[in-house]
Amino acid sequence: MTEQALLHLDGITKRFGRVTVAKDLTLSVRPGEALGIVGPNGAGKSSLFAMISGDLRPDSGAVWFQGRKVTDVPPHARTRAGIGRTYQVPRPFEHLTVFENVLVCAHQGAALKGRQAWTHAMEVLERTGLAELANTPAGRLALLQRKRLEVARALGTGPRLLLLDEVAGGLTEPEVLELVEVVKQLHAEGLGIVWIEHVVHALVEAVGRMVCLAGGDVIADGEPMGVLADPKVRELYLGGGPETGLADEEDRTDEEGA
Incomplete structure (x- = not known):
């Protein structure tokens, strides 16, 4: 486990029949970090949140929070430990x-x-x-x-860690900007944030790091614009050049679970 990690997912795997929503996935979030997560519907994003919050147990691997293994800890105890989450x-x-x-x-x-x-x-x-x-x-x-x-x-x-699950979905552009300001202020106060979002430009405004998930695995991890420019991300998620993809995603609302 990464010593300084607030949250650390260590090789977690989760399958539903033949569908794999997490495949030996390892990911860490530092204290006070704002991380954005993008990916196509069905990429395992919401299932990832469920495994972090305790609503879903991974088939294998471990979830660590503040240096403590919480894989078998129930949701209410994880909330008391400092994991807060929203729902789509x-x-x-x-x-x-x-x-x-x-x-x-x-x-x-x-x-x-x-x-x-x-x-x-x-x-x-x-x-x-x-x-x-x-x-x-x-x-x-x-x-x-x-x-x-x-x-x-x-x-x-x-x-200490706030999980935001598509909180910008369905909002108008001015409303998205208002919400972004709220998230930025929370981050400035030192709160760790992991934000799943299809409204990509909101993430670009609010987070310092972005991860793209596809097929239950991380296909890109880094500075937001760098991730969006990654050839794999453009092919599997944006469906074209970064400018076209961003425009498409800004107009998308989350009508399906991820």
């Missing part, structure tokens, strides 16, 4: 207010109580631009606000 489709408690949604996460994920939990939840709402909607029922939120709440709920658990 927001999952708020629609009958609760925005504030109450985050407060639940502060109680259950960060193990905060009383005034400390209340203060933490309000701080998270300020950081994500939701403070003015604190008393609004989550079921009445527009899509951008739901995406922000999804991020806020993950932050409510007090993570």
